[in-house]
Amino acid sequence: MTHQGLALERVSKTYAGTPALRDVSLVVAQGEMVSILGPSGCGKSTLLRVIAGLDAPDTGTIHIAGRSVRDLAPKNRGLAFVFQTYALYPHLTVYQNIAAPLAMTELTAFERLPLVRSLARGPRTTWRSIDARVRATADLLEIGPMLARKPSQLSGGQRQRVALGRALVRQPDLFLLDEPLANLDAALRVQTRSELRKLQRRIGATTLFVTHDQAEAMAISDRIAVMFDGRIRQVATPDELYRHPVDLDVARFMSQPHLNVVKARTLRRTGALLADARLAREGADMPRVIAFRPEACRLTPAPDRQGLPVIVERVEHAGAEAYVFVDQPDGGGPCVVRIPSAEATKWPAGRHAALRVDLDAAWFFPDAPDLQDTPRAEVA
Amino acid sequence: MALAGAAAGPLSQGATRAHLMQARAGHLLAAPAAGLLLVMLFLPSALVLTLSLTDYAFGMPGFNFIGLDNYRDMLTDARFRTSIANTAVYLAIVTPVSVLLALWLAIVIDAQGWLRGVYQTVFFLPVTATLVAMATAWEVLLHPTFGLVNNLLVLAGGDKVRFLSDPDTALYTLAFIGIWKQVGYNVLLFTAGLSTIPKDLLEAGSIDGADRGWSRFFLVTLPMLGPVTVFVVVITLIRAFSEFETVAVLTRGGPVGSTQMVLFTLYEEAFRYFKVGMAAALAVSFLVFVATVSILHARFLDRRVHYV
Numbered sequence: 001m002t003h004q005g006l007a008l009e010r011v012s013k014t015y016a017g018t019p020a021l022r023d024v025s026l027v028v029a030q031g032e033m034v035s036i037l038g039p040s041g042c043g044k045s046t047l048l049r050v051i052a053g054l055d056a057p058d059t060g061t062i063h064i065a066g067r068s069v070r071d072l073a074p075k076n077r078g079l080a081f082v083f084q085t086y087a088l089y090p091h092l093t094v095y096q097n098i099a100a101p102l103a104m105t106e107l108t109a110f111e112r113l114p115l116v117r118s119l120a121r122g123p124r125t126t127w128r129s130i131d132a133r134v135r136a137t138a139d140l141l142e143i144g145p146m147l148a149r150k151p152s153q154l155s156g157g158q159r160q161r162v163a164l165g166r167a168l169v170r171q172p173d174l175f176l177l178d179e180p181l182a183n184l185d186a187a188l189r190v191q192t193r194s195e196l197r198k199l200q201r202r203i204g205a206t207t208l209f210v211t212h213d214q215a216e217a218m219a220i221s222d223r224i225a226v227m228f229d230g231r232i233r234q235v236a237t238p239d240e241l242y243r244h245p246v247d248l249d250v251a252r253f254m255s256q257p258h259l260n261v262v263k264a265r266t267l268r269r270t271g272a273l274l275a276d277a278r279l280a281r282e283g284a285d286m287p288r289v290i291a292f293r294p295e296a297c298r299l300t301p302a303p304d305r306q307g308l309p310v311i312v313e314r315v316e317h318a319g320a321e322a323y324v325f326v327d328q329p330d331g332g333g334p335c336v337v338r339i340p341s342a343e344a345t346k347w348p349a350g351r352h353a354a355l356r357v358d359l360d361a362a363w364f365f366p367d368a369p370d371l372q373d374t375p376r377a378e379v380a
Numbered sequence: 381m382a383l384a385g386a387a388a389g390p391l392s393q394g395a396t397r398a399h400l401m402q403a404r405a406g407h408l409l410a411a412p413a414a415g416l417l418l419v420m421l422f423l424p425s426a427l428v429l430t431l432s433l434t435d436y437a438f439g440m441p442g443f444n445f446i447g448l449d450n451y452r453d454m455l456t457d458a459r460f461r462t463s464i465a466n467t468a469v470y471l472a473i474v475t476p477v478s479v480l481l482a483l484w485l486a487i488v489i490d491a492q493g494w495l496r497g498v499y500q501t502v503f504f505l506p507v508t509a510t511l512v513a514m515a516t517a518w519e520v521l522l523h524p525t526f527g528l529v530n531n532l533l534v535l536a537g538g539d540k541v542r543f544l545s546d547p548d549t550a551l552y553t554l555a556f557i558g559i560w561k562q563v564g565y566n567v568l569l570f571t572a573g574l575s576t577i578p579k580d581l582l583e584a585g586s587i588d589g590a591d592r593g594w595s596r597f598f599l600v601t602l603p604m605l606g607p608v609t610v611f612v613v614v615i616t617l618i619r620a621f622s623e624f625e626t627v628a629v630l631t632r633g634g635p636v637g638s639t640q641m642v643l644f645t646l647y648e649e650a651f652r653y654f655k656v657g658m659a660a661a662l663a664v665s666f667l668v669f670v671a672t673v674s675i676l677h678a679r680f681l682d683r684r685v686h687y688v
Binding site (some may be wrong): 052073074079080081083085087088089090091092100104105109166188192280 | 445451580583584587589590591599601604606
């Protein structure tokens, strides 16, 4: 249990009969940045709360920086938490907000009294050290000029920095960030996330970052843990996760906005694909589905014996690329194909075409139970 | 409507008419409320203000304007001065004690589990009970010969106290009953205030090291309760200032004027001595006090934007 920033072992938590975390195990290395990615309600925030000690797990163990935190109050766990709402103290200035965790842990209630603080020698020294650290943190985050303001006088991005500052100033072993960018507008979010990553690298802090935005997770994580229904389905680097998702849920989540899912049986019906050795092998024993991204397939003019017969429904222009939405006339469901936008005019609505799938870039999964009811092209 | 107003050319005349129509409709809709305000509030107030400048008394055929004489009497007459002084003492006891006690109780009750509802009900009961009946119950409890409190005092080896008939204790006894009456209401307000404190903020506090006791109270709870506290203080001030029932039922201002308070004096002036002009002057002073407190409260609320 040494040299680990964080180690979770079989952590479970049930809220009022509903399991929120099921047997979650995860090891985060010292200085690593790991994202917890999943749809809302998957338990990712609960996981963070359990680690922070805001909720107690039913079973399982948690080690932070090599020491069990089971009997430790949140304030003694050596961690900092950045809330989605920032949870700044509205009546305190930026300076006081950042100083709060230091003042609360390093001074007694008596020593925090204004008179004692300036008269007694011990507290005065501590205050001087707190002051230095608050100012250093403010400089690091470039919020020095705002120290005297109240949170209500700050923009969303500035509040986010203050919340970050309040976390940083304690120099914790572990940072827990609960969707810290969710309340920022799109442009600021992209900018802030790269700054966040830079900052994290610079101070080398072990960081757990909860988000529902796969692009955000991909952009800044060393590794990503994907959660569904209270379970971690896969922990991997962004690239590995993108190329080798372990199941259909993960694949769908990592392929937003579109993932095509087609029954293997449907593909086997088309003669040319039957010859494909991989499909024959993988699809022989049990009912399976094939999932592929819009860029892992192409359209050819009908008739084409090597492709699925489809009808063009509409084309969406997306700058350099265009997305062609097609439908299978025999009821196999819709698919989305990415093409260079220059070719968009080749596929007017209503045109018959064939869909060829690049099976090397496709994944084979056991049958998805919801496949009959939901459209195959997922829209996030 | 802003869009219609912005339209240029032949349309603008129609837009102006639409605007006028809308303004008229607005006035029509506000008229009933404005009328009621005028009849129920402003006219009586104006009447009372006028009466306070006269020597009118019930049953007299006429009256004379005597200027501010009533107000001058109020400040010089010993009985009035006593009643103002008594009210001030009463306020000075009831307001801080019932506010601080309620704050403490609300926080303690808030931390309870399933007993929470029980406690809330118990403390709120005095608010719902008829005070005149409750005052009688207090009279029985505090009775010098057969009252439970005095019997307990004797059992504990002490002397009997004539709570309501001793000039030295009567006002403090009334203040105690006033606190008993007000605390439940204040607890309710503070409990409501506590439930609006964002959970995030309490959790941020617990991670920052203020997870309990005084540190949490001063870092999160008290500042977030600021607006509620101001409101509770204002409402307690106004209620204590207008204390009437306990005086009327238990002491009638006695013994020897020791519990004479502003509202009871007003009542006596009007309905015992029939000096309507004098009572009106008292009523105006009362109104000024309440209005001042309310205006201060409104000003205070305006300043607290950063609490949101």
